[in-house]
Amino acid sequence: MITIQETEIKERGLLGVNRAREIGRPILLSEVYKMDTINPLAFFHAGKHRYLGERFFWKDPANQMVLVGLGISKQIRLDQAADRFFHVEKEWKSILTDSLIYNPYKADGVGPLMFGGFSFDPLKKKTERWTKFADSIFHIPKFLLSIVNGETYLTTNYIFTPNDDLTLYSKSMEEREQFLRSLRTTSRSEFPTLMRKEEIAPEKWKQTVDRVVKELTSGTMKKVVLARELRLGFSSQVEPETVLENLYEQQPASYIFAFESHGDCFIGASPERLIKKQGSEVYSTCLAGSIPRGSSEEEDQILGQTLLSDQKNLIEHGYVVEMIKEALEQSCLEVILPEKPQLMKMRDIQHLYTPVIGKCGPNTSLLLLVEKLHPTPALGGLPQTLAVEKIREVEQLDRGLFGGPLGWVDYQQNGEFAVAIRSGLIQTDEVSLFAGCGVVSDSKSEEEYNETALKFKPMLRALGGK
Numbered sequence: 001m002i003t004i005q006e007t008e009i010k011e012r013g014l015l016g017v018n019r020a021r022e023i024g025r026p027i028l029l030s031e032v033y034k035m036d037t038i039n040p041l042a043f044f045h046a047g048k049h050r051y052l053g054e055r056f057f058w059k060d061p062a063n064q065m066v067l068v069g070l071g072i073s074k075q076i077r078l079d080q081a082a083d084r085f086f087h088v089e090k091e092w093k094s095i096l097t098d099s100l101i102y103n104p105y106k107a108d109g110v111g112p113l114m115f116g117g118f119s120f121d122p123l124k125k126k127t128e129r130w131t132k133f134a135d136s137i138f139h140i141p142k143f144l145l146s147i148v149n150g151e152t153y154l155t156t157n158y159i160f161t162p163n164d165d166l167t168l169y170s171k172s173m174e175e176r177e178q179f180l181r182s183l184r185t186t187s188r189s190e191f192p193t194l195m196r197k198e199e200i201a202p203e204k205w206k207q208t209v210d211r212v213v214k215e216l217t218s219g220t221m222k223k224v225v226l227a228r229e230l231r232l233g234f235s236s237q238v239e240p241e242t243v244l245e246n247l248y249e250q251q252p253a254s255y256i257f258a259f260e261s262h263g264d265c266f267i268g269a270s271p272e273r274l275i276k277k278q279g280s281e282v283y284s285t286c287l288a289g290s291i292p293r294g295s296s297e298e299e300d301q302i303l304g305q306t307l308l309s310d311q312k313n314l315i316e317h318g319y320v321v322e323m324i325k326e327a328l329e330q331s332c333l334e335v336i337l338p339e340k341p342q343l344m345k346m347r348d349i350q351h352l353y354t355p356v357i358g359k360c361g362p363n364t365s366l367l368l369l370v371e372k373l374h375p376t377p378a379l380g381g382l383p384q385t386l387a388v389e390k391i392r393e394v395e396q397l398d399r400g401l402f403g404g405p406l407g408w409v410d411y412q413q414n415g416e417f418a419v420a421i422r423s424g425l426i427q428t429d430e431v432s433l434f435a436g437c438g439v440v441s442d443s444k445s446e447e448e449y450n451e452t453a454l455k456f457k458p459m460l461r462a463l464g465g466k
Contacts, residue, residue, distance in 0.1 A: 013169035015100055020160040028074070028099040028140075029158040029169075030112040030411075037152055038183065040066045041248060043145045044258070045241045046183050047071075056115045056139060057244055057258040058408060060416065061271070064149050065109055067408060070179075071142030073157040076114060078136040081122035085371035088118075088136050095140065096411050103155075107148040108278060108414045112157055114138040116259065117406035117420060120375065120399040124392050129425065129432060130400035132262040143176060191242055191464050192429065196233035201396060202449065208394050209445035215390075216441040223319060224381040224390050226448070227436030229397050230456050232463060234429045240265040243426070246462040251347060254458075255418040257406060266401050268423025269458050271346050274373055274405050276416040277366040282358040284328065286337075287344065287419075288320040288378040288438060289313030289352035292454055304343050304350055316438050317341055317352040319377040323384070324356055327372040332358035348457040366415050370405045379403040379419060379436065400425065402434040424459045433459050 016029040044057050047070035058067040076091045078084055092114055103111040116138030119130070126135075144155040158172050205228045212224050240258050244267065247256045251269035258267040273285040291307040294300030307313055321337065328335045336357045344353035380403075381387025402425075407417030424433040435455035437448045460466065 010166065012100070012102070013166040016158060016160040016169060017165055019098060019100060020164065021162045023098055024162055026159050026161045028095055028112060029160060030099065030155060031102040032105060032111055032153055032155045034105065035152045035154050038145060038147075040068050040145060040147060041241070041245055042183060043068045043070075044244065046179065048241065050179070051142075053260050053263045054139070055258070055260045056141070057256070058115065059248070059256040061253050061255060063252070065416070066145075066147040067109055067113075067115065068145040069115055069139060069141030069143070072139050073142045073159050074140040076116070076136070076138040076140075077134040079122070079134050081135065084118065084122060084136045085367045088138060089365060089367040092138070092409065099411075101411060105153060107146070107151065107153070108412070109148055109408065109410055110146045110153045111155055111411050112140060113144065113408050113410040113415070114140050115408040117401050117417075118370075118374070118404045119401055120379070120403040121388060121392055124398060126400075127398040129427075130398055132264040133266065133401055137261060142172070143179065189239055189242055192234040192236040192238060194232060194463065194465050195235050196231075197465065198231045198233070200229040200231060202228070204396065206445040206449055209439055209443065209448050212390065212394065212439050213441060213443050213445075216439070220383070221386050221390065222382040222440065223316065223377055224387045224439050225377075225379050225436050226391065226395060226439055227397050227399060227403065227434055228452055230433040230435070230460070232431045232433065232460075232465065234431070237428050238426050238431055238463070240267055240426055243267055243462050247458075250461060251422075251458055253346060254422065257418065257420070259401075259406065263428075265426040266406075266420070266423065267426060268420060269462070270418045270421050270423065271344060271351065272378070272419040272421060274376070274407070274417040274419050275366065275369050277364070277369065277414050279414065280360055280362045280364075282328065282332065282360055282364070282369060284324050284356040284358070284373065286317065286320045286324055286341070286354035286356060286376075286378075287351050289317045289341075290349050290451065290454070293345065293348060293350055300345075300350075304345070307350060307352060308341070308343065312440065312442060313352055314341075316377075316440060317354070319382050321354050323377050323382070324373060328356065328358040328369070330372060331364050331369060332360040334359040346458070349454055363413070366409055366413055366417075370417050374405050375403060376419070378438065379421070381438070397434070399434065403436065422455065422458045424463070431463060
């Protein structure tokens with residue numbers, strides 16, 4: 001429990017009230033306290049009744065950073081396509097201007113931060129499936145649980161307007177204390193029965209792959225990534241808490257995320273980092289080329305070696321390496337990467353993987369780096385502009401946030417974004433799963449179809465399917 005002296009309450013509250021009145025606009029007051037260990041899944045679950053539709057969850061593959069947000073203190077929501085990364089950053093910096101931040105700790109991801117993401121393609125016509133999410137959407141939570149390298153912190157964010165008084169601060173603290181008292185170990189609810197599994201136009205998707213292959217053999221494009229959808233129907237409402245618990249157990253080496261908006265929940269377990277910024281260093285991941293895991297250690301090694309020597313996959317991987325290297329060189333003083341890819345082994349699939357480190361200035365914009373990198377050839381294609389235009393033209397699917405950058409930025413401009421793959425959109429008793437594959441000039445539509453089926457597996461298993 002958090003204990004604050006009465007005088008401290010009045011001092012901080014009055015500072016917030018007076019600052020908002022002085023400048024004539026809302027201001028952010030943020031305070032951080034170190035806590036005893038809190039189960040992040042229980043924290044997310046406990047927010048279900050009061051903050052349903054206003055929660056997010058994030059865990060990195062190394063389990064060094066877990067973030068859980070409850071409630072929305074402030075939202076950044078934009079549907080404009082032009083300069084969307086710039087405008088989100090501008091609004092975030094505006095929120096931080098004149099803010100009052102009480103944070104004695106040095107850890108990243110502690111204090112005020114925004115969590116959210118960008119749609120894959122803001123120029124793609126939006127369908128009803130994604131109407132709850134804007135093309136650029138970020139939440140600054142009321143309450144943020146940060147578990148950083150095993151240490152637990154709780155950030156509370158208040159927004160004071162010129163018309164507020166100390167009552168707001170007192171009510172928010174009371175709300176926080178009531179919520180913390182309500183925390184307890186939550187039991188897993190019974191998962192609804194999978195009633196329907198519908199592949200959306202699979203034969204038409206294969207025909208699209210075949211047409212694109214023909215264009216690649218005679219045109220200037222080298223690669224186009226095509227995605228498809230698998231729609232699941234359940235006997236009752238699907239609870240994000242249970243899916244998160246399953247992903248936590250089944251995909252520990254992935255970025256595990258959930259992001260709610262107006263009752264829908266985008267959720268997944270992605271193996272792919274887009275970019276991480278920590279002070280003057282940035283880290284990215286080249287991930288392209290895949291093959292299944294083996295049923296035995298011997299078969300697994302044989303499959304891995306096959307992938308490491310497969311020219312189609314190596315060429316596809318090389319496109320991603322070159323693009324990420326060039327993008328980071330525009331902002332970094334130095335870019336370091338190994339000469340050859342290695343294997344990243346997940347539960348169902350193994351990928352070609354090349355880690356990248358960049359040395360940059362401390363004031364380098366994380367969102368500018370996100371803009372330069374999105375979409376990588378692993379999710380869009382090459383050349384980037386032509387590939388995305390082709391996807392927009394031929395792909396039946398509205399990707400929404402699938403394949404887009406999803407992650408967080410803190411008030412010190414550090415943060416991390418994953419590529420939102422191996423994911424699905426929960427809408428009451430229905431879930432849409434998404435998967436894509438890189439189409440090149442020698443691709444075979446049946447093989448690409450089988451690859452996407454393999455990529456559905458992590459989410460399908462977490463939802464009780466096979």
